[in-house]
Amino acid sequence: MIERLAIVGIGLLGGSAAKAARAGRLAREIVGIGRDRGRLEPAVADGTLDRATTDLAEGLGGADLVILAAPVLANEALLEHAWPLVDTGSIITDVGSTKAGLVRTARRLAETRPLAFVGSHPMAGSEQSGYAIARADLFRGATVIVTPTDTTEPRALKTVSAFWEATGARVATLEPETHDRVVAAISHLPHLVADALVDAVRRFEPAALDFAARGFRDTTRIAASDPVMWQEIFHGNRDSLLASLEAFRAALDALEALVRRDDAAALRATLDDIKRAREAVR
C-alpha cells in the first residue's frame, strides 16, 4: 500500500494510473499535479484524485511514489525540478516513451542527492490523448517496460514493478539503451512510416483518400496521434529511430528490387517469411 501517490500530468497515462490506483486501492492518497488548474478539476470532481495542485513542491511533499506523466521532454526538466523537492526515501518513475536521456539525467542528479529513480514505459498509448479517455483498466494486459540500471536501488525496481503489476500490466525489464532501440523499432518507426504514408497519399494522390478501406485505416491509424507528443518522442529517441529507419529502408529497397525485376518466386518466399513473422506477434 502506497501512503501518498503523486502524479505529475493527469492526461491519458497519468489519469489512467490514478484511476487504476483508485480502483485497486493501491494508494491511500492520490495527488495530481499539473500546470493548468482547470485541467485537473475533472479528476478531482470524479473522485480519482484526492487533491490537485499546480505547485510542484506542495504536490510532491510526503509522496512515497512519484509518477512523472508529462510529455517526454517535459519529464526531463520536471525530474530536475522535482529532485530537490522530493522526500528522502520516495521513489520516482515516469511513463515516457524514451528512456536513455531521462535515465542519464537521473544518474547525474543522483550524484548530488541520492534518490531512487527507475524509468517505466507502459505500452498502452492511443492516437488520442487527455484525461477524458483515461481509464482504470488501460494497463490491464499491457506490457510495461521498466528500465533499471546497475545503480538502481532494488527497492525502487520492486515498488515500481509491483505498482504496474497491481494495475494488471505485465512487467518486463530492459536496460534503458535496449529499451530505446526496441521501442524505436516497434513503435517510433511504425509511427514515422504511418506519417509518411498519409503524407505521400495526401500530396501525391489526395483523391485516393476517398477510397480508403480497412487496410489503409489500420496502417495509418497512429498518424492521427498528437503532433507535439510525437515530435518530442522523435527528438528524444532520434539516434535509435534513425538506425531503425535505415533498417526499414534496406528492407523496403530489397522488396522494391524484387517487385521491379518481377522475381515472383523470391518475392513470394520473402512475403511468406514476413507473414510468418507477423503471425508470430501476439
Added chain:
Amino acid sequence: MIERLAIVGIGLLGGSAAKAARAGRLAREIVGIGRDRGRLEPAVADGTLDRATTDLAEGLGGADLVILAAPVLANEALLEHAWPLVDTGSIITDVGSTKAGLVRTARRLAETRPLAFVGSHPMAGSEQSGYAIARADLFRGATVIVTPTDTTEPRALKTVSAFWEATGARVATLEPETHDRVVAAISHLPHLVADALVDAVRRFEPAALDFAARGFRDTTRIAASDPVMWQEIFHGNRDSLLASLEAFRAALDALEALVRRDDAAALRATLDDIKRAREAVR
C-alpha cells in the same frame, strides 16, 4: 433478378458474393466453378451454391452474370478461356485488385467477339482468405469500384453496379488507369510498407517483436496477407505501385530530414497536417 449467376473461384470474395446473392435472392441459380472439387463442396453443402463444377464450359453456359473471383493473374487467363464459352448477352465482371491489364485483355478479346465486360474491385478484403471466412454481409458498407471505359456497354455497367448495390455496397466508378493509381496509393503501397516494417524489425531487432503493442499490430496487420495473392497484385500493378513508392520515399525523406536537423516547429506543423488529413479519412 439474375437467372443464373456463375462465380469462378469460391474463396473469400467469390464465396461472399455467392452468399450475398443467396441471402438477398439476387439470382435464381448460383453456380460455383473452381479447379478443386473438394474446395467447392462446403459451399454446396451449406446451400450457398446450387451446384459446383470444375468444368469452365459447363459452369459458364447459360449464365447471365459471370464473376471472376480467382487470384488477379489467374483472372486474366480465365477471361481468355471464358470468352468463347460465355453466352451472347451475358455480362462478365471480376473482383480483382488491379484493373488496367484485365481491361486491356477484355478490349482485345472484344475485337473478335463482342461481349459485355466491366471490371469490379470490392474494397473488402482481409489478411485472411478462403471460403471459410466468406460472409453474406462482407460488402455491406464497403466501396466497390467499377471501372467502365468508353467502350463499356451501358447495360453491363448497370447490371454490375446494381448487383453490388444489392449486396449493400456503395458503388463508385473510376477509369481503369485511375483505379490502379488510386489503389496503388491506398492499398498496395500500404501493403508493401507494412511488409517492409515487419521485415526490418524481424531482421534488425527481432527481440523487439515481443514488445509489439497495438500501434505495431495495427500498422502491420496486412503483412500477414496471402503471399501468392500479393505477389500477383504487386506484379499486376507494378508501375502504379512503383510511382506511389516514389511519393512515399519523398515523404519519408522529408520527415527524416526534419527529425535529423531537429526542426521542432516544422516537424510539428507537418505532423499536424498529417493528423488532419488522417482524421478526414472516414
